[in-house]
Amino acid sequence: MGKTIIPIGPYHPLQEEPEFFTLTVEGETVVDIDMRMGYNHRGIEKLSEGMVFENSTFVVERICGICSTSHPYAYTRAVEDVFPMEVSMRAKYIRTIIAEGERIHSHLLWLGLAGHFLGYNTVYMWAWKLREEILDVMEILSGNRNNYAMFKPGGVRRDIRAEDIPICLKKIDSIVPTLIMLKKAVLDDPVLHARLKGVGVLSYQDAIDFSALGPTSRASGVARDVRKDSPYGAYQEMDWNMIVTQNGDVFDKAVVRILETVESINITKYCLENLPDGEIDANIKDVPVGEGIGHIEAPRGETFHYVKSDGTNRPVRHKVRAPTFMNLPTYKATIVGQTISDATIILAAIDPCYCCTERVAVKDDRGRMLYNGQDLVRLSREKTEKMRQRMGGK
Amino acid sequence: MSLKLKALLKSPWVFHLSTGSCNNCDIETLDCLTPRFDIERFGMLLVGSIKHADVLLVSGSCNRMSVERLKVLWDQVPKPCLVVAIGTCTGSRGLFIDSYNCPVPLDKIIPVDVYIPGCPPKPEAIIAGAVKLIQKVGGTL
Numbered sequence: 001m002g003k004t005i006i007p008i009g010p011y012h013p014l015q016e017e018p019e020f021f022t023l024t025v026e027g028e029t030v031v032d033i034d035m036r037m038g039y040n041h042r043g044i045e046k047l048s049e050g051m052v053f054e055n056s057t058f059v060v061e062r063i064c065g066i067c068s069t070s071h072p073y074a075y076t077r078a079v080e081d082v083f084p085m086e087v088s089m090r091a092k093y094i095r096t097i098i099a100e101g102e103r104i105h106s107h108l109l110w111l112g113l114a115g116h117f118l119g120y121n122t123v124y125m126w127a128w129k130l131r132e133e134i135l136d137v138m139e140i141l142s143g144n145r146n147n148y149a150m151f152k153p154g155g156v157r158r159d160i161r162a163e164d165i166p167i168c169l170k171k172i173d174s175i176v177p178t179l180i181m182l183k184k185a186v187l188d189d190p191v192l193h194a195r196l197k198g199v200g201v202l203s204y205q206d207a208i209d210f211s212a213l214g215p216t217s218r219a220s221g222v223a224r225d226v227r228k229d230s231p232y233g234a235y236q237e238m239d240w241n242m243i244v245t246q247n248g249d250v251f252d253k254a255v256v257r258i259l260e261t262v263e264s265i266n267i268t269k270y271c272l273e274n275l276p277d278g279e280i281d282a283n284i285k286d287v288p289v290g291e292g293i294g295h296i297e298a299p300r301g302e303t304f305h306y307v308k309s310d311g312t313n314r315p316v317r318h319k320v321r322a323p324t325f326m327n328l329p330t331y332k333a334t335i336v337g338q339t340i341s342d343a344t345i346i347l348a349a350i351d352p353c354y355c356c357t358e359r360v361a362v363k364d365d366r367g368r369m370l371y372n373g374q375d376l377v378r379l380s381r382e383k384t385e386k387m388r389q390r391m392g393g394k
Numbered sequence: 395m396s397l398k399l400k401a402l403l404k405s406p407w408v409f410h411l412s413t414g415s416c417n418n419c420d421i422e423t424l425d426c427l428t429p430r431f432d433i434e435r436f437g438m439l440l441v442g443s444i445k446h447a448d449v450l451l452v453s454g455s456c457n458r459m460s461v462e463r464l465k466v467l468w469d470q471v472p473k474p475c476l477v478v479a480i481g482t483c484t485g486s487r488g489l490f491i492d493s494y495n496c497p498v499p500l501d502k503i504i505p506v507d508v509y510i511p512g513c514p515p516k517p518e519a520i521i522a523g524a525v526k527l528i529q530k531v532g533g534t535l
Contacts (some may be wrong), residue, residue: 010460010463011411011444011463014442015416016412016420016424017412017415017417017420018412018413018414018422018460018463023395026403038459039413039457039460039463040414040415040454040457040460041414041457041459041495042414042457042493042495042496043493043494043496044488044490044493046494047489047490047492047493052491058489059489062416062418062489062513063416063419064416064417065415065416065417065418065419065420066418066421066512067415068416068418071451109421112428125428126500127428128424128425128428128429129428129429131432132425133427143464145422145512145514145516146418146422147418147422147513180520221447303449307495314456314487332524355414355415355417
């Protein structure tokens, strides 16, 4: 049977973000997938290197709208890793509250979009309606619905007022019955069982081989969670469960996300109820020479930041690795052999976030890489030299 | 007002285009369709094809790779088409004004009718922007 190539994107009605897939199909079956990105590249790392340490949090916040806590959190941890310093307990609790609130709204967002991809718009509307309550809580706590600007190296930028806590708790409590209803509606629905079980299976071995992260790997039985493995924030202060399932199909990925939402609600409530007193900011004056890494568990997996400092007020190098960067190659394992009608939900199942993942590479028309890091440094030096000559040859 | 434009304003169909945004504006746009805000009750509908669109909703900082596609899509869209620039990125490029990959703002590429600033604009602001768009071209609500 002949092979057909089906292009999806870059501007596809189903996906919000631009990205381009080429599915190679034999009849109904997908035999290969290739993807092309770069429609979202904004040069964040370079921008961050031109900013002072405190302002970089605002840049990394805008890497991705849904991970607008994960990136600043990982970045601030990287800066705090450059030199040993202690963040106050209250700041840690506030960070945990914001991070978990983001996880709740991100997972609900995914659940809604997954329902939308399946043509099950009821789930979409319910999940996004629930999400509004969490966004209200975030607005009360931080002042904005999405980009919270709560993080700074050494602490948090904004305190939680005592009179806001009961309102937030009430709002969070109010979504629990609906969430339980939604959980039952999704997990006990025979239609969804038939549609999602056994679709897009990522086996345990594949999850290890592709270094899958976050819910994508936990759905395949890989018990990895930065919150458990190398605790940060306030996560070791309370009991919570890491959700791990064994099958690795799309259904299990949904199960992991829904159950994690419930866990996150419990963590947020615990933190709000037991918020300790104290300072919220360690007031870092300057960052010494050195390099640091910071990693945290974002809704999609481990977010990793690397910061190198030369003693000035700006980072010399800032490197970001978003979880989707590791999860995207798992398409090779999950989508091959599936039918074309299941492709959309499998592509959505890792909760991809392309704007986190964008990299830049200069290639010729045969696909060969033209510049590596050293070449770019050389080009930059040549350009500086030219500019210097133009400005008077000093 | 031309008949075409008058007919368009009764129920503007929207095509949404992200030219290198951080997703926030796109999500807030989708939020307008969900139960709390529900902009669909005014006849505004998100459509899947640019050829059905009356309004082009552009978000993002117009990076080099997507500008090519943006121009292609602008050629394909049936005129008259109104353009709404959503978010600070499209208006002034905001934080990304120094970026090597975001050379020009949106209004240097295609004509823009309404700007909705904010990072991201709240759904209320987006609805207010839709109202302003209709008022600007002379329609009534």
